[in-house]
Amino acid sequence: MANKREFPLEKTRNIGITAHIDAGKTTATERILYYTGRIHKIGETHDGASQMDWMVQEQERGITITSAATTARWKDTRINIIDTPGHVDFTAEVERSLRVLDGSITILDAAAGVEPQTETVWRQASEYEVPRIVFANKMDKLGADFEASVESLHERLDANAHAIQLPIGKEDTFEGVIDLIEMKAYIYDLDENGSEYDIVEIPEEYKEKAEQARADLIEAIADIDDSVMEKFLEGEEVTKDEIKAGIRRGTLNLEFYPVLAGSAFKNKGIQMLMDAVLDYLPSPLDVRPYKATDPDSGENIELKADDEKPFAALAFKVATDPFVGRLTFIRVYQGTLESGSYVLNATKDKRERVGRLLQMHSNDRTEIDEVFSGDIAAAIGLKNTTTGDSLTDQKHPLHLESMVFPDPVISVSVEPKTKADQDKMNIALQKLSEEDPTFKAETDSETGETIIAGMGELHLNIIVDRMKREFKVEATIGQPQVAYREAFTKPTKAQGKFVRQSGGKGQYGDVWIEFTPNETGKGFEFENAIVGGVVPREYIPSVEQGLKESMENGVLAGYPLIDVKAKLYDGSYHDVDSSEAAFKVAASIALKEAAKSAGPVILEPIMKVDIVVPEEYMGDVMGQVTARRGNVDGMEVRNKAQLIHAMVPLSEMFGYATTLRSASQGRGTFSMTFDHYSPVPTAVQTEIIEKNGGNA
Numbered sequence: 001m002a003n004k005r006e007f008p009l010e011k012t013r014n015i016g017i018t019a020h021i022d023a024g025k026t027t028a029t030e031r032i033l034y035y036t037g038r039i040h041k042i043g044e045t046h047d048g049a050s051q052m053d054w055m056v057q058e059q060e061r062g063i064t065i066t067s068a069a070t071t072a073r074w075k076d077t078r079i080n081i082i083d084t085p086g087h088v089d090f091t092a093e094v095e096r097s098l099r100v101l102d103g104s105i106t107i108l109d110a111a112a113g114v115e116p117q118t119e120t121v122w123r124q125a126s127e128y129e130v131p132r133i134v135f136a137n138k139m140d141k142l143g144a145d146f147e148a149s150v151e152s153l154h155e156r157l158d159a160n161a162h163a164i165q166l167p168i169g170k171e172d173t174f175e176g177v178i179d180l181i182e183m184k185a186y187i188y189d190l191d192e193n194g195s196e197y198d199i200v201e202i203p204e205e206y207k208e209k210a211e212q213a214r215a216d217l218i219e220a221i222a223d224i225d226d227s228v229m230e231k232f233l234e235g236e237e238v239t240k241d242e243i244k245a246g247i248r249r250g251t252l253n254l255e256f257y258p259v260l261a262g263s264a265f266k267n268k269g270i271q272m273l274m275d276a277v278l279d280y281l282p283s284p285l286d287v288r289p290y291k292a293t294d295p296d297s298g299e300n301i302e303l304k305a306d307d308e309k310p311f312a313a314l315a316f317k318v319a320t321d322p323f324v325g326r327l328t329f330i331r332v333y334q335g336t337l338e339s340g341s342y343v344l345n346a347t348k349d350k351r352e353r354v355g356r357l358l359q360m361h362s363n364d365r366t367e368i369d370e371v372f373s374g375d376i377a378a379a380i381g382l383k384n385t386t387t388g389d390s391l392t393d394q395k396h397p398l399h400l401e402s403m404v405f406p407d408p409v410i411s412v413s414v415e416p417k418t419k420a421d422q423d424k425m426n427i428a429l430q431k432l433s434e435e436d437p438t439f440k441a442e443t444d445s446e447t448g449e450t451i452i453a454g455m456g457e458l459h460l461n462i463i464v465d466r467m468k469r470e471f472k473v474e475a476t477i478g479q480p481q482v483a484y485r486e487a488f489t490k491p492t493k494a495q496g497k498f499v500r501q502s503g504g505k506g507q508y509g510d511v512w513i514e515f516t517p518n519e520t521g522k523g524f525e526f527e528n529a530i531v532g533g534v535v536p537r538e539y540i541p542s543v544e545q546g547l548k549e550s551m552e553n554g555v556l557a558g559y560p561l562i563d564v565k566a567k568l569y570d571g572s573y574h575d576v577d578s579s580e581a582a583f584k585v586a587a588s589i590a591l592k593e594a595a596k597s598a599g600p601v602i603l604e605p606i607m608k609v610d611i612v613v614p615e616e617y618m619g620d621v622m623g624q625v626t627a628r629r630g631n632v633d634g635m636e637v638r639n640k641a642q643l644i645h646a647m648v649p650l651s652e653m654f655g656y657a658t659t660l661r662s663a664s665q666g667r668g669t670f671s672m673t674f675d676h677y678s679p680v681p682t683a684v685q686t687e688i689i690e691k692n693g694g695n696a
């Protein structure tokens with residue numbers, strides 16, 4: 001088949017934009033789309049006309065919630081941009097984006113440098129080995145400081161970051177940048193939309209500074225790059241191309257982070273940022289191979305961006321589009337896919353038909369016939385595919401390395417106003433949980449209430465809001481509840497014997513099980529160590545099932561019991577009376593018995609909290625943290641304010657926004673993200689058990 005690929009692989013970039021909330025991701029993305037010719041009007045995020053933040057809630061709240069995948073073209077290169085959210089309640093969105101990206105732009109507010117959320121997403125990007133370039137945005141803002149921003153990358157992220165530009169002017173005199181490689185100045189007209197700029201000689205007053213900065217840059221590259229080092233040592237001149245090649249190699253190897261300056265809002269520096277994306281961020285050919293396993297042979301396979309290989313893609317997002325329905329965003333790792341063809345969902349072992357393929361431009365779209373390796377597209381028609389599934393050639397099933405999402409830590413009850421709302425709500429919740437792997441909805445088996453669970457209060461508020469707007473469901477919302485867990489702390493052995501003899505056929509099941517606390521996060525593991533058929537084979541799955549089901553309801557206060565190893569090692573059966581059901585009950589009796597001696601505890605989610613307050617309020621704020629059972633891990637001075645790092649139980653963080661506001665006259669801010677589960681203090685445990693009419 002003729003290759004209809006429009007952009008060669010080396011002319012493709014899959015990039016994300018990550019930042020602390022409000023650093024200017026959305027504005028920068030918008031400007032990129034503007035200059036790449038996809039939109040014709042510059043929309044401001046604060047007046048609700050933004051092209052990327054298309055969901056109503058995003059426009060109203062001025063924050064980016066979903067990652068919209070947008071395709072743009074800069075010079076001869078296709079750039080797929082994934083807009084990632086900055087709010088910590090949506091880290092799952094950030095993670096899934098990082099998984100499919102090849103490179104990323106980290107945006108800083110040049111007046112603030114590295115901020116707490118910058119650190120979080122930077123760490124995530126390092127974990128996924130995503131090469132980065134840095135854009136120090138808001139150079140027009142009062143207090144903007146380019147050098148301090150670069151310094152903050154060294155200090156707070158320990159990143160080998162170096163300026164490849166210098167800003168010309170700052171705050172309201174910021175008018176352009178000096179390119180330290182070309183040694184030219186790009187000067188914008190202060191009032192224009194930034195489409196045009198002059199390329200001129202470096203202004204006299206910047207010459208010396210620029211020479212010095214260039215020498216520093218070359219030295220920094222020489223430190224990580226042998227070929228530049230050789231020339232440098234021999235005192236030879238390092239050419240522009242060699243500098244660029246050195247920066248590119250360093251950036252791809254995560255050893256170097258080039259820093260640029262600009263102002264998205266004032267339309268400055270965006271074109272140079274786009275050039276840097278082409279020059280320094282990887283094409284799909286430059287990234288480490290994506291891993292997959294052959295489900296039949298168990299063999300590990302490395303996927304290569306190559307159109308000739310069998311098709312393999314990862315579904316990284318499912319979204320409901322108001323016009324075309326269910327969209328599945330896919331990143332193609334190898335091979336090609338035509339619209340109207342069939343693929344295998346290898347994760348679910350189901351054949352799926354790809355009705356249409358779309359290239360997305362935020363809320364606008366173009367239909368395409370085929371998607372090639374290394375590209376990102378949205379497929380319509382996939383019915384059973386959810387986030388993280390592998391889509392492959394039907395004859396070549398592969399399981400692609402998937403994504404791990406944290407379990408929800410907070411829940412709230414939702415009660416529909418009318419019977420009609422109930423039905424609509426069920427549909428809404430199903431759709432929303434298909435889209436968002438960190439959101440779960442279930443019915444409480446005792447009260448019949450619908451419970452929704454997610455990663456934070458804001459996360460759930462947004463879901464409820466979407467339910468109202470998109471699905472027209474009216475519902476009352478309960479108080480947020482912490483998603484507690486239960487765990488064993490000691491190993492123990494217990495018997496579970498279930499015998500019932502009441503006329504007719506009786507019931508008989510008898511098991512001995514050894515329970516051991518499992519490593520955190522390892523979940524439930526079951527081992528069958530029966531010898532000599534004392535428990536017949538056909539009943540073993542029922543024992544495992546019985547344990548699983550009763551673990552769901554916990555042993556202390558009704559919360560799921562997690563991280564337990566269970567070894568079935570003895571038991572007995574009855575020729576006539578034994579049944580699968582009887583062994584299931586026996587297993588649950590064994591679990592209850594074990595709870596008496598296994599030191600069960602209730603675990604609570606502990607949040608990593610970062611609070612920024614002006615110095616004068618620090619005493620009060622620290623007092624509040626301690627009063628909320630929090631531990632202060634450290635403090636730092638940040639731009640004349642204090643940054644407090646603390647670990648605080650989630651249950652103590654409800655309503656904290658209001659407390660902080662009044663304790664700091666509205667000047668404090670905080671962010672939090674789930675860190676780990678930890679046992680609650682005994683007094684709290686007793687309280688929780690009493691409140692839940694505990695079954696201990």
Ligand SMILES: Nc1nc2c(ncn2[C@@H]2O[C@H](COP(=O)(O)OP(=O)(O)OP(=O)(O)O)[C@@H](O)[C@H]2O)c(=O)[nH]1
Nearest residue numbers: 022023024025026027045063064086138263264265
């Ligand atoms: N002065 C100045 N303000 C800017 C600049 N870029 C963005 N802003 C403003 O900063 C605010 C936040 O910008 P956004 O683009 O929404 O930031 P974001 O990072 O996408 O925010 P979230 O999506 O909420 O994480 C808006 O009021 C922008 O107008 C800039 O270069 N200079």
